[in-house]
Amino acid sequence: MTASATGTMGHARDKLAGVLLIALSASAFGAMAIFARFAYAAGADVYGLLAVRFLLAAIAMGFVMRARGISLPPWRRVLALAAMGGIGYVSQSYCFFTALNYAQASLVALLLYLYPLFVTILAAVFLKEHLTTSTVIALVLCSVGAGLTVGGGEGSSLGIALGVAAAVIYSIYIVVGARVTAGVNAIATTTVICTAAA
Known part of the structure; x- marks a missing residue:
């Protein structure tokens, strides 16, 4: 495998990891309001x-x-x-x-x-x-x-x-x-x- 192909695969992996981290962040951010309501119900x-x-x-x-x-x-x-x-x-x-x-x-x-x-x-x-x-x-x-x-x-x-x-x-x-x-x-x-x- 050439250096350019390895670099391209590494870039694709980094891009995929970035997209997955963004999706995880958005999910956690979206769930924040729901968890807060649970916390309020528990007395916070x-x-x-x-x-x-x-x-x-x-x-x-x-x-x-x-x-x-x-x-x-x-x-x-x-x-x-x-x-x-x-x-x-x-x-x-x-x-x-x-x-x-x-x-x-x-x-x-x-x-x-x-x-x-x-x-x-x-x-x-x-x-x-x-x-x-x-x-x-x-x-x-x-x-x-x-x-x-x-x-x-x-x-x-x-x-x-x-x-x-x-x-x-x-x-x-x-x-x-x-x-x-x-x-x-x-x-x-x-x-x-x-x-x-x-």
């Missing part, structure tokens, strides 16, 4: 749930960093990442998990997925990313779908507002993160963000 509240979520993530990521010998980024970057976690991620999570008390888990999860719409608009305005015709069509379809979801879902106006707020905050978080995390190790980034959130 939003503050306790978020504290445990972020604390466990921070500890786990700390171990991963240590095991892989990854060091923290420069102090200036740490402060920016900490602000992303302590302000952005906490605010988004608070809105999302509080919305679950006022609307169906399925509706809240779908509202959060408005974020690609908001990210695209924010990226076009602030990052000067070009909007293609297909992107604009996708944005219109996303908006129509969101309207149908909200119109047919069961939930109070507060639950819907918190769900949309979670999507907006997450969108800002992503656009800001595109600049703040540039050139920083992904594991170090996640560790600092989760620790600050905790």
Whole structure:
């Protein structure tokens, strides 16, 4: 087997692994609302749930960093990442998990997925990313779908507002993160963000 064929097979394996990891991540993200409702039924509240979520993530990521010998980024970057976690991620999570008390888990999860719409608009305005015709069509379809979801879902106006707020905050978080995390190790980034959130 030639080196180019081996490289092509390796690339295909990496691509497949990437797709599977994305699918796993999306499944876990989608199930998050359902598990939160179970936690609430067992007596947990939003503050306790978020504290445990972020604390466990921070500890786990700390171990991963240590095991892989990854060091923290420069102090200036740490402060920016900490602000992303302590302000952005906490605010988004608070809105999302509080919305679950006022609307169906399925509706809240779908509202959060408005974020690609908001990210695209924010990226076009602030990052000067070009909007293609297909992107604009996708944005219109996303908006129509969101309207149908909200119109047919069961939930109070507060639950819907918190769900949309979670999507907006997450969108800002992503656009800001595109600049703040540039050139920083992904594991170090996640560790600092989760620790600050905790």
